[in-house]
Amino acid sequence: MGALGAPGVALLVESLVGAHPESQQETLRALAGIGEAATAALPAVRALAASPAGEVRLGAGRTLARLGPEAQSVLMEVAASEDAAVADAARRALGRAPDEVPPPSRATLERLKALLRKGSETLRIEAARAIGVLGARCAELLPVIEEALDDSSVHVRRAVVRALAAMGPAADRVVDRLTAMLAQDAEIRREILRAMPFLGDAAEKTIPHVARWLTDGELRAEAAAALARFGKKAIPALAEAAGHASHRVRAAAIQALAAVDHAVDEKLPVLVAALQDESAYVRYVACKALEALGARARPALAALKERLADETEGVRVAAARAMYAAGERGAELAPAFVEGLTSRTIMLFEDMDERLVALGAGAVPA
Numbered sequence: 001m002g003a004l005g006a007p008g009v010a011l012l013v014e015s016l017v018g019a020h021p022e023s024q025q026e027t028l029r030a031l032a033g034i035g036e037a038a039t040a041a042l043p044a045v046r047a048l049a050a051s052p053a054g055e056v057r058l059g060a061g062r063t064l065a066r067l068g069p070e071a072q073s074v075l076m077e078v079a080a081s082e083d084a085a086v087a088d089a090a091r092r093a094l095g096r097a098p099d100e101v102p103p104p105s106r107a108t109l110e111r112l113k114a115l116l117r118k119g120s121e122t123l124r125i126e127a128a129r130a131i132g133v134l135g136a137r138c139a140e141l142l143p144v145i146e147e148a149l150d151d152s153s154v155h156v157r158r159a160v161v162r163a164l165a166a167m168g169p170a171a172d173r174v175v176d177r178l179t180a181m182l183a184q185d186a187e188i189r190r191e192i193l194r195a196m197p198f199l200g201d202a203a204e205k206t207i208p209h210v211a212r213w214l215t216d217g218e219l220r221a222e223a224a225a226a227l228a229r230f231g232k233k234a235i236p237a238l239a240e241a242a243g244h245a246s247h248r249v250r251a252a253a254i255q256a257l258a259a260v261d262h263a264v265d266e267k268l269p270v271l272v273a274a275l276q277d278e279s280a281y282v283r284y285v286a287c288k289a290l291e292a293l294g295a296r297a298r299p300a301l302a303a304l305k306e307r308l309a310d311e312t313e314g315v316r317v318a319a320a321r322a323m324y325a326a327g328e329r330g331a332e333l334a335p336a337f338v339e340g341l342t343s344r345t346i347m348l349f350e351d352m353d354e355r356l357v358a359l360g361a362g363a364v365p366a
Contacts, residue, residue, distance in 0.1 A: 009034065013044045021053040028059040036068030046074050069105040075130075104134050113144050121153045128159035136170035138163075146174055154187040161191040169200025179206050182213075189213070193222040197229035204233050211237040214249050224252040228259035235263060239270045247279035254282065258289030264296045272303045275319075280312040287318035290326070297326045308332060313339055 012027050019027070031038045031045065045067070048060040064071045104112075115127035131138045131145065138145075148160045161178070164171040175196075182192045196203045196210055207230055213223035227234040234256070241253035254274050257267045274286035287307060290297040297304075300322075307319035320336035 009038045009040050012038075013041045016041075016044050016048065021051070021056050024048060024051070024053075024056050025059045028056070028063045032063040032066040035066050039067050039071070042067060042071060042074060069103060069108055103137055109138065109141060112138065113141055116141075116144055116148050121156060124148070124151065124153065124156045125159045128156060128163045132159075132163035132166035135166050136168055138167065139170040142167075142171060142173060145171075146177065149174070149177065149181065157185070157188045158191045161188055161195050165191075165195035165198040168198050169202070172200045172202035175199055175202045175206060179209055182206075182209055190219060190222050193219060193226045197226050204230065207234050207237050211241055214241050214252050215244070215246065217248070220248065220252050224256040225259070228256040231260055232263040232266065235260065235266045235270075238267075242270050242274060247277070247282050250274070250277060250279065250282045251285045254285045254289055258285075258292050264293060268293075268297070268299060271297075272300050275300075275303045275307055280310075280315055283307065283310065283312070283315045284318050287315060287322045291318065291322035292325075294325050295327050297322060301326060301328060305332070308336055 009031070012030055016024055016027050028045065028048065031041050042064075045060050045063050048056050049064070051057050051060065061075075064075050112127050112131060115123045116131075119127060128145075128148065131141065145160060145163065149157060151157050151160065164174055164178070178192050178195065178199075182189060185192075193210060193213060196206050207227065210223055210226050210230075211234075213219045214227075216223070227238055238253045238257050238260075242250050242257070244250050244253070254271065257270055260267060271286050271289050274282055274289075277283050277286065287304065290300050290304060304319045304323050304326075307315055308323075310316050310319065316336045317339055320333040323330075324333060
């Protein structure tokens with residue numbers, strides 16, 4: 001289709017005018033197949049995004065997504081359409097995987113800059129979303145993006161922080177600014193916590209600031225997830241949080257440690273110590289974290305074996321599961337698995353029957 005050439009594209013564009021909606025849809029599909037070579041069709045396709053026929057509007061949005069860099073600014077305009085279906089199609093097009101999105105043209109970058117500074121609230125949000133899709137390829141817009149962190153609209157500020165996260169290490173210049181805003185701007189705190197781990201090495205200094213939010217009930221999950229994404233370098237902060245006075249903070253720290261990839265030698269002592277926690281919930285979470293390690297948790301088998309006699313049913317069953325995952329197959333696990341089969345106080349003990357079968361018939365108590 002790409003070999004059709006300019007005259008062929010011109011004929012297709014001409015055939016769009018006044019045609020039956022079904023014919024227009026066929027032509028739009030043909031233009032989409034041609035791709036970037038059909039950019040001359042942009043004005044006509046943009047006009048059809050306002051067609052009275054819903055399928056034509058959707059087809060126009062899908063076609064715009066295939067027409068290359070020059071179509072991006074048009075897509076942003078369409079994404080702000082009052083027609084929800086058309087706007088959604090354009091947003092999906094802008095939201096394709098970054099490696100599928102063409103590099104932004106100079107005109108697109110200038111358009112994004114103008115929209116972020118002077119567009120309506122909706123267009124400022126859409127501009128930030130488009131920057132997020134384009135990622136680091138919008139690095140030259142960072143001064144304007146940083147200005148937008150002061151936008152009067154919380155929705156724009158949130159979209160801007162998400163865009164910065166998508167830009168990754170290319171946006172590391174804003175780390176100090178976001179650290180300050182983490183303390184000052186409660187309305188976008190959640191987005192900042194989510195963004196920090198994606199901003200490269202420069203963001204590692206923010207780990208203590210992120211860890212403080214483990215104490216906040218509403219933001220604890222985001223803080224724990226962020227620390228887990230920081231990986232091995234967050235283990236000291238998480239180990240400290242595992243000794244916090246609040247059992248909920250301790251549990252969140254253990255869960256975050258469990259999610260840290262690799263670094264078993266560093267996190268295993270913290271997880272084993274948590275098996276002795278005064279809180280049954282923390283002990284349970286520690287067992288689950290060790291279960292997730294599988295065979296790598298074998299050094300913790302002795303400590304887990306002690307928990308088979310724990311006063312709390314859920315901990316006993318979780319300890320047995322962790323031992324089983326680590327490769328243990330002793331008959332001593334069977335009573336806890338039977339408890340898991342019959343428990344009504346906990347709902348986390350699936351597949352107990354499979355484990356009992358693996359232990360062998362002689363392991364099941366009479």
